[in-house]
Amino acid sequence: MKKLDYKFLECVRKMPPLQHVKSKPFDITQSEVAKWLASQPDIMQKIFDMAANHHVIAYDVKTQTWRGAD
Template sequence: MRGKNINYDFLNCARKMPPLRHTTSETFDITQSEVARWLVSQPDIMQKIFDMAANHKMISYDQATRTWRGADNND
C-alpha cells in the first residue's frame, strides 16, 4: 500500500522569509522563535494547518452554534 503524496506547495512562501532568529536564549523555546511566528502568520500555511486539522477530524464545525471546536473538547 502506497502512502499519500504530500503537496508542500503551501511552504513556497517560506522562500521569501526575511532574516529572522530561531533562538533568542540559551534554552530553546519554540514560542520565542521569530521564524516559527513568521511561518504560522503566512496565509498559505495557516490554511494548510486548518485544512489538515479539519480533514483529520481534529476539529469540527457545529452548525447549531456556528463554532469550531477540538475533537476532545467537551465544553
C-alpha cells in the same frame, strides 16, 4: 497512502532574516521563525485543512463554531 503536497511551503522561500540567539535554549513559543511561519496565510490554511480533514477539529452548525474533536 496520499503524498503530502508541500506547495504551501513556497512562501517560506521569501522569509526575511530572523533572530535566534544561540546562547539561549530554543523555545518554539519565542521563536521569530515560528511566529513568522504562523503568520503566513498559505501555512495557516494548510494546517487548518489538515486538522479539519483528519477530523481533529469539527464545525458545529448549530453554534456556528469550530471546536476540538474531543
